[in-house]
Amino acid sequence: MRILGIESSCDETGIAIYDSERGLEAHTLYSQIELHLEYGGVVPELASRDHVRKTVPLIKQLLAESGLTLADLDGIAYTAGPGLIGALLVGAGIGRSLAWSLGIPAVAVHHMEGHLLAPMLEAEAPAFPFVALLASGGHTMLVQVEGIGQYQLLGETVDDAAGEAFDKTAKLLGLGYPGGPAIAKIAEQGTPGRFRFPRPMTNRPGLEFSFSGLKTFAVNTLAESAGDDQSKADIALAFEVAVAETMAIKCRRALEQTGLKRLVLAGGVSANRRLRQRLAVLAAERGAKLYYPRAEFCTDNGAMIAYAGCARLMAGQSEGLVIQARARWPLEQLSAVT
Ligand code: KG4
Ligand code: ZN
Numbered sequence: 001m002r003i004l005g006i007e008s009s010c011d012e013t014g015i016a017i018y019d020s021e022r023g024l025e026a027h028t029l030y031s032q033i034e035l036h037l038e039y040g041g042v043v044p045e046l047a048s049r050d051h052v053r054k055t056v057p058l059i060k061q062l063l064a065e066s067g068l069t070l071a072d073l074d075g076i077a078y079t080a081g082p083g084l085i086g087a088l089l090v091g092a093g094i095g096r097s098l099a100w101s102l103g104i105p106a107v108a109v110h111h112m113e114g115h116l117l118a119p120m121l122e123a124e125a126p127a128f129p130f131v132a133l134l135a136s137g138g139h140t141m142l143v144q145v146e147g148i149g150q151y152q153l154l155g156e157t158v159d160d161a162a163g164e165a166f167d168k169t170a171k172l173l174g175l176g177y178p179g180g181p182a183i184a185k186i187a188e189q190g191t192p193g194r195f196r197f198p199r200p201m202t203n204r205p206g207l208e209f210s211f212s213g214l215k216t217f218a219v220n221t222l223a224e225s226a227g228d229d230q231s232k233a234d235i236a237l238a239f240e241v242a243v244a245e246t247m248a249i250k251c252r253r254a255l256e257q258t259g260l261k262r263l264v265l266a267g268g269v270s271a272n273r274r275l276r277q278r279l280a281v282l283a284a285e286r287g288a289k290l291y292y293p294r295a296e297f298c299t300d301n302g303a304m305i306a307y308a309g310c311a312r313l314m315a316g317q318s319e320g321l322v323i324q325a326r327a328r329w330p331l332e333q334l335s336a337v338t
Pocket of ligand 1: 136137167180267268299300
């Protein structure tokens with residue numbers, strides 16, 4: 001079964017073709033970063049308009065480059081949420097109508113399920129069950145995963161998402177958007193141990209996260225420092241270490257609580273090298289194995305949507321003649337693929 005995947009939940013138009021027999025056949029991504037750069041964050045209306053401009057040309061281009069035509073598609077998967085509603089509606093509208101015109105099924109994919117399953121695109125894919133730490137610009141959660149669509153939320157952030165904290169802290173340090181890669185870059189020049197940021201919510205039991213305090217801590221630390229480039233690098237490093245350490249503490253608890261030996265790290269923040277290294281140490285200590293997607297599939301992409309959609313379509317799931325788009329959509333509401 002050959003599936004076209006369309007991702008348009010935020011500031012990236014991702015298109016991919018996934019085949020149940022052959023695996024990932026092709027994928028392409030158009031990032032709107034340049035467009036939003038001058039505003040210091042994503043402007044929803046500009047994002048929607050750019051998805052309108054890019055989605056159809058990218059689908060045509062990807063098919064042509066793959067030597068395929070629309071007639072070779074057996075189904076279409078599009079991101080239906082959570083995300084920016086206008087942006088979602090573009091991919092959903094195009095995906096659902098294209099499927100209708102071709103007489104093939106369409107499936108509405110949950111963006112975070114896409115992230116969660118992205119490591120399945122790698123040669124060494126995790127087997128079920130596993131614990132997943134999903135950390136993106138909009139979400140941070142620990143999930144116990146028994147199978148596709150069988151998700152039990154173990155804990156999530158009570159305020160900012162981890163990616164959001166990276167973005168806000170980067171902004172106050174005068175770095176560009178998105179903040180995660182910018183912070184990671186200057187943190188390489190940071191002096192280890194000069195500043196120590198708190199590890200929020202680790203001195204009490206539970207698997208909840210809180211990241212908004214780190215941003216405030218960064219504001220205050222910056223104000224007390226000389227505000228020079230070295231101080232900024234030192235703050236970036238202390239911030240990054242605090243996020244990685246906090247996540248490692250929560251992941252250890254989640255592995256202990258569930259007794260599971262596989263840990264999956266996914267979502268934009270999973271591209272962070274320091275976090276990966278820290279969680280690799282944790283996994284080694286616990287005799288567990290750590291899985292994460294290749295860097296380009298950590299952040300938003302069409303491949304993860306095509307993969308998740310393919311799994312659901314193969315199981316006979318599809319939508320009727322409706323265009324699904326939901327700004328909010330709890331992960332636990334998904335149906336199991338059995
Ligand atoms: O998954 P994603 O592409 O989009 C959402 O679903 O939100 O995640 C984007 C987030 C942004 O907040 C970005 O700053 C963060 O992931 N990010 C990183 C890194 N690369 C992207 N955070 C830390 N380190 C990175 N290398
Ligand atoms: Zn995402």
